[in-house]
Amino acid sequence: MRILGIESSCDETAAAVVQDGRQVLSNVIATSLEEHKLYGGVVPEIASRRHAESISGVVRQALADANCDMSGIDAIAVTYAPGLIGALLVGVNFAKGLSMATNTPLVPVHHLRSHVAANYITGDLQPPFLCLVVSGGHSHIVAVEDYTTYKVLGKTRDDAAGEALDKAGRTLGLPYPGGISIDKIAPTGDENAFAFPHPRLDTPYDFSFSGLKTAVINTVHRMEQKGETLPVADLAASFQKGVTDCLVEKLEKAATDYGYTSIALAGGVSANSRLRRETDRLCRQKGWQLHLPALKYCGDNGAMVGAQGY
Numbered sequence: 407m408r409i410l411g412i413e414s415s416c417d418e419t420a421a422a423v424v425q426d427g428r429q430v431l432s433n434v435i436a437t438s439l440e441e442h443k444l445y446g447g448v449v450p451e452i453a454s455r456r457h458a459e460s461i462s463g464v465v466r467q468a469l470a471d472a473n474c475d476m477s478g479i480d481a482i483a484v485t486y487a488p489g490l491i492g493a494l495l496v497g498v499n500f501a502k503g504l505s506m507a508t509n510t511p512l513v514p515v516h517h518l519r520s521h522v523a524a525n526y527i528t529g530d531l532q533p534p535f536l537c538l539v540v541s542g543g544h545s546h547i548v549a550v551e552d553y554t555t556y557k558v559l560g561k562t563r564d565d566a567a568g569e570a571l572d573k574a575g576r577t578l579g580l581p582y583p584g585g586i587s588i589d590k591i592a593p594t595g596d597e598n599a600f601a602f603p604h605p606r607l608d609t610p611y612d613f614s615f616s617g618l619k620t621a622v623i624n625t626v627h628r629m630e631q632k633g634e635t636l637p638v639a640d641l642a643a644s645f646q647k648g649v650t651d652c653l654v655e656k657l658e659k660a661a662t663d664y665g666y667t668s669i670a671l672a673g674g675v676s677a678n679s680r681l682r683r684e685t686d687r688l689c690r691q692k693g694w695q696l697h698l699p700a701l702k703y704c705g706d707n708g709a710m711v712g713a714q715g716y
């Protein structure tokens with residue numbers, strides 16, 4: 407079965423053709439990231455306009471790269487939520503039109519489920535497993551019981567991990583998106599230079615990153631007021647340690663309490679090298695099996711939508 411996956415929830419206009427849920431025949435991504443850099447974050451109206459301009463070309467290219475046309479497509483899967491409403495509307499309406507015009511079934515797909523499904527195209531992972539889904543807008547610990555049954559065990563009370571990293575990056579004067587910039591610069595800094603607060607919550611699998619974010623902002627302001635030179639790499643490394651330690655600690659607790667030995671990461675932040683390293687260390691120590699999406703499938707893409715659509 408061949409599925410055309412379409413994604414437009416944020417700043418990536420993406421389409422892919424996926425066979426039998428796991429084999430990627432094509433994967434095309436156009437991004438408006440460069441334009442958002444000017445503003446230090448995604449501007450929804452700009453994202454929507456770029457989606458509208460790019461989507462037909464991106465879908466056409468995905469079909470061409472897979473060497474097929476719509477007659478070779480069994481279903482269209484499209485991201486319906488969550489995301490920027492204007493951005494989502496472009497993908498959903500394009501998919502609806504294409505579905506009606508070509509008499510092809512339409513499958514609505516949840517964006518976070520797609521991130522989880524990025525693991526299916528990377529390896530031979532099968533449910534049940536426990537997944538840490540960390541993106542720009544969400545931080546969830548999800549028990550994936552089967553391909554369509556999910557239980558959210560914990561989530562962030564405030565900022566998502568990616569959002570916190572992006573805001574910290576901006577405070578440190580690093581290029582947008584801060585998550586990627588912090589990951590790049592952190593290896594040149596001392597991650598123990600600053601001890602940022604480690605939140606204690608009464609719900610065991612939930613996260614909170616707003617205190618950590620405020621702490622880095624306050625530290626930066628204090629140093630600037632004193633005229634001190636900012637140790638950007640040390641601050642970035644320490645902040646990244648703070649965020650990733652919280653994520654790994656809660657993941658360990660949830661896996662232990664619920665008895666999961668198959669663990670996966672998903673979402674844009676799952677590209678983070680320290681998070682991947684520390685989760686790998688944890689899983690080796692515990693004898694758990696770890697599944698990591700390939701780097702090119704961590705961020706938003708159409709292949710993961712095709713996989714989850716299947």
Ligand code: KG4
Pocket residue numbers: 416540541542543544567568569571572583584585586589673674675676677678679704705706
């Ligand atoms: O999943 P995604 O592409 O879009 C959403 O669904 O939100 O995630 C984007 C987030 C951004 O916050 C970005 O800074 C973060 O993923 N990100 C990273 C890395 N690559 C992307 N965060 C830390 N380290 C990275 N290498």
Ligand code: ZN
Pocket residue numbers: 517521541542673674705706
């Ligand atoms: Zn995403």
